[in-house]
Amino acid sequence: MRYALLCYNSEAMVSHLPKADEEAMMARVRAAETKISERARIGPSLRLMPTTAATTVKAGDDPLVIDGPYAETKEQLLGFWIIECESHEDAIEAGRLLAREREVGGIEVRPLLAYNAGDETP
């Protein structure tokens, strides 16, 4: 089964972490990834640029291009991992491993569907 692990946190808060703390956090995320890879295959994992870099295209006949993220929220999507694992429990455990490393925000564990008809079932 394929899952997305979506990392949500306050962008402003994360940007105010002291550099040493940020490095410590990234080191622990790497350790968590190693742990996760024992039970799951980790696919693309990416950090997103700050929301100020985002552009939103609103649906419509003549779609409107708007600067900024789709929604203004207290926490923002900061990055994600795509993983493939045997069970739902494995995915939750992967989320736990990543969430343990932070006091605020959270990890959303989101199962993936096949997008194109020809795709292999996730």
Add this chain to the structure above:
Amino acid sequence: MSELDWIGAALASARPQVMGALLRYFRDLDHAEEAFQEASLRALKTWPAKGPPRDPAAWLIFVGRNAALDRVRRDRRLQELPPEDQLSDIEDAEADMAERLDNSHYRDDVLRLMFVCCQPELPATQQIALALRIVSGLTVKEIARAFLVGDAAMEQRITRAKRRIANAGIEYAVPDAVERAERLGAVAAMIYLVFNEGYSASGGEAHIRRPLCEEAIRLGRLLLGLFPSEPEIMGLLALLLIQDSRAAARLDGHGNVILLDDQDRNLWDRNKIAEGLVLVAKAIRHRNAGPYQLQAAIAAAHARAARPENTDWEQIDSLYQMLEKLDPSPVVTLNRAVAVSKARGPDAALAMIEPLAPKLQGYFHYLGVTGALLTQLGRAEEARIAFDRAIALARTPAEAAHIRMHLDRLAAQSSACDASARRSEPVVGKHKA
């Protein structure tokens, strides 16, 4: 549970919004600061147990306002008290507060807070110090360190700046579109000042002053987050990011400035460049060019070149041309001449800058560029005169060393075409100073 400083980060990131709201309530910077201080102390007591609240800013505004209210009541100077009926138990009111904060004055509060720091009557250094203290929340000690002055001197500087602001008559009504645009412009200029204060440092001071660059980028992000569709703010942030991307490459082991052509481009921060390029691209969509966007586009053209010889000098020339039209200044023309010398040769460049002589006689870079162009044209004697005058105007050992290198080359009678116009790092932004 991690031991990372989340509470410190939560307090710091909420600060501009909280201070902005408290300033609107109290209409007095000192009261706002005291209220913020008290709220922060209470946060440090209560947050560790359960982590920061979902909306730290709303919590802090409410608690700060409440905690300061008694003192404010006693203070006769202040007429406008916050309405009593909005005060009740924190737990009940927090959600309601948060709701109201989101939609009402948030943007203009933060903009006002930034704007009070850039009153035109304040000298640039005071504007910067004040912004770092009031908006960013750096301690006096930290700011003093960045400015290389003693704590007491900085304390005095900030106190003096605050006194001037108190007498300046800040406007608290919600600004109209024209006022808002004016404020944005002033705040953008202030943020650029903060950046340059850190970026222009060299030698042993450079790493001490680097936090100023980081703080400026943070302020730029904050401002763009509040006004996400302002192309000039995109340009400003892009400019800061792309310039800052070169931080690791622009000083040698002795702290001497390395010119753009000679930098190890592998040391450039690719993530900062990527973000800067995105912001330039976003800004261009608005088709409303401004000085920050053009300077960012010029910085972007350099950032895109994997090697100096790949630089698109034609494009840089035309961007400087637009900048000249928008914001004419001899320094911009001088920068353009460097691009022209690369794109069309030293003749065209020299013809362009010769008329600037009366205005830029006493300007180091003018004489340096003139000397380099004359060298390229094989006019060694005139070049030597220009370099001699330049070296007398050098303000840093690095500048002097750079000119000395030119003079040594002339002395060695090396072939004229060998010494190309080395001075190619644009003197971006300096024309504003």
